[in-house]
Amino acid sequence: MEWKIPLADVDIGAEEREAVDQVLASGWLTMGSITQEFEAEFAQHLGVKHAIAVTNGTAALHLACLAAGLQPGDEVILPAFTFVATAAAVRYAGAIPVFADIQGEKDFNVSPASIERHITPKTRAILVVHYGGYACDMPAIMQIAKKHGLVVLEDAAHAVGAQLQGRSLGAWGLVGSFSFFSNKNLTTGEGGMLVCEDDGVADLLRSLRSHGMTTLTWDRHRGHAWSYDVTNLGYNYRIDEIRSAIGRVQLAKLDSNNELRRSLTTYYRQLFEQAVPELTIPFSAHPGLSACHILPILLPQGVNRKAFMDAMKADGIQTSIHYPPIHHFLEYKQLETAYPRSLENTESIAARQVTLPLYPALRPSDIEVVVEAVRSAVQNI
Ligand SMILES: *Cc1c(COP(=O)(O)O)cnc(C)c1O
Numbered sequence: 001m002e003w004k005i006p007l008a009d010v011d012i013g014a015e016e017r018e019a020v021d022q023v024l025a026s027g028w029l030t031m032g033s034i035t036q037e038f039e040a041e042f043a044q045h046l047g048v049k050h051a052i053a054v055t056n057g058t059a060a061l062h063l064a065c066l067a068a069g070l071q072p073g074d075e076v077i078l079p080a081f082t083f084v085a086t087a088a089a090v091r092y093a094g095a096i097p098v099f100a101d102i103q104g105e106k107d108f109n110v111s112p113a114s115i116e117r118h119i120t121p122k123t124r125a126i127l128v129v130h131y132g133g134y135a136c137d138m139p140a141i142m143q144i145a146k147k148h149g150l151v152v153l154e155d156a157a158h159a160v161g162a163q164l165q166g167r168s169l170g171a172w173g174l175v176g177s178f179s180f181f182s183n184k185n186l187t188t189g190e191g192g193m194l195v196c197e198d199d200g201v202a203d204l205l206r207s208l209r210s211h212g213m214t215t216l217t218w219d220r221h222r223g224h225a226w227s228y229d230v231t232n233l234g235y236n237y238r239i240d241e242i243r244s245a246i247g248r249v250q251l252a253k254l255d256s257n258n259e260l261r262r263s264l265t266t267y268y269r270q271l272f273e274q275a276v277p278e279l280t281i282p283f284s285a286h287p288g289l290s291a292c293h294i295l296p297i298l299l300p301q302g303v304n305r306k307a308f309m310d311a312m313k314a315d316g317i318q319t320s321i322h323y324p325p326i327h328h329f330l331e332y333k334q335l336e337t338a339y340p341r342s343l344e345n346t347e348s349i350a351a352r353q354v355t356l357p358l359y360p361a362l363r364p365s366d367i368e369v370v371v372e373a374v375r376s377a378v379q380n381i
Contacts, residue, residue: 004316057179061089133291164288
């Protein structure tokens with residue numbers, strides 16, 4: 001289907017093509033010097049010590065869970081209102097995902113009070129997700145973690161370039177993970193990144209990324225090593241030079257593109273306040289600097305969401321849902337039965353949430369069209 005206004009769009013141009021051409025001409029395609037530069041620039045941009053590039057955001061989450069030392073039977077508290085990969089990564093490490101509720105209609109992030117209610121003697125870690133690029137209440141969550149001796153991990157897939165109290169999201173916990181999937185704020189097609197401060201954790205992540213080997217093909221190519229040992233059960237989660245080259249160009253554009261997303265989000269809010277005051281747009285006046293990854297809205301009670309999305313589609317406007325909550329999926333229903341659940345906010349909000357188009361090249365006139373379509377759909381359904 002040809003959308004008049006799509007949900008998302010990439011910002012890829014001549015610079016990315018040029019960067020890819022240079023890699024192809026160089027003859028060295030897999031993880032090497034371009035990846036090292038991408039990592040160094042990413043770390044500097046976020047103000048963190050270490051950045052480790054990987055093949056995708058899910059692999060990043062998997063390695064973050066391993067770095068947290070999760071063992072089979074350990075419990076990890078996370079929101080159910082996230083992409084399924086957040087919970088899958090916990091299970092790859094053999095641990096058990098335990099779902100906490102979200103804050104409410106104004107803030108779709110995990111609730112610190114609900115996190116605390118789900119802590120048991122088996123709890124080992126808290127895995128937060130900065131929904132839409134808006135910061136979780138990290139000061140409160142770090143305090144809970146400290147009190148109970150828990151590790152904090154951050155799924156910052158939506159939050160590249162976002163901050164709270166001047167500190168990058170992804171840089172609050174032991175390890176932060178990012179995704180560079182095609183619809184994310186910084187894309188390499190497929191790709192991901194881990195960030196951390198601790199030297200030992202960084203060494204472990206680098207080792208796990210590449211088969212647990214002590215040297216890389218790149219080191220041997222440069223004559224720095226001739227053999228290797230294997231010291232961990234590692235994976236092949238490497239990124240390649242082609243993607244890293246795209247990532248460097250994308251990183252240079254990140255701040256200006258995030259700024260565009262923020263001003264477009266502000267324009268949406270202004271228009272909705274006038275045109276559809278009964279609509280809730282979460283995260284208004286939210287603390288910190290958001291990456292404004294998506295534009296979530298909450299339909300008023302009683303508006304049929306499917307009919308709403310169909311009406312938008314009839315107007316050529318693509319919408320989506322972020323997210324069907326994980327505990328509703330067949331694969332997860334059976335898994336979680338042992339745990340008492342009270343995810344009232346998640347249930348009520350997940351049933352009414354819709355995501356509207358947002359990307360840097362979206363024009364104010366497009367937003368006017370979307371807002372009018374929303375107004376008319378909400379009124380007529
Ligand atoms: C995109 C995303 C992921 C997974 O990243 P991939 O690069 O697609 O593997 C994980 N968590 C959240 C919240 C995401 O949005």
